[in-house]
Amino acid sequence: MGLKHSHPQLFPGDIVEYRRNKYFSHFAVFYGEKDGVPYVAHLTCRDSDAKLPLFGRALRSEVKLDPLELLGKRYKVNNMLDDSFPARDFHGVVKPAIDELMGREVTFDILFHNSEHQATLLRYGVKKSQQIERIYEHIMPAWKKLFKEKKL
Secondary structure, three states, rough: OOOOOOOOOOOOOOOEEEEEEOOEEEEEEEEEEEEOOOEEEEEEEEOOOOOHHHHHHHEEEEOOOOOEHHOOOEEEEEEOOOOOOOOHHHHHHHHHHHHEEEEOEEEEEEEOOOOOHHHHHHHOOOOHHHHHHHHHHHHHHHHHHHHHHOOO
């Protein structure tokens, strides 16, 4: 389901991807409906006006529940690791984990704990970020060369 099909059918525990630009997306986990409004759980900065500090870290972050379309009108289901890992039971594992995380301070780190890491950790019990892995594929050869030349 691509972004042009802006309203795919969602099931609790599905990973929802909101494309932000050519390189990055924001990820959430579909939580279900409350009073007829669909909600997602996602990792976000606590302060709405906070900018991502140098080195891609934000110490004041949390997992929040927000209405699905508050994060964007265009989204898609992206259960990207279903072929590699089983999805965990939503009502027995994922929902209680989300409820426990609500309101607790979490460190956001673009490389090691971003919204995609959080979403895959909730759905599969495994922290993975394919968008960061793609970036590593490009920067690792350059770093390797610098290490060999003892410039890094």
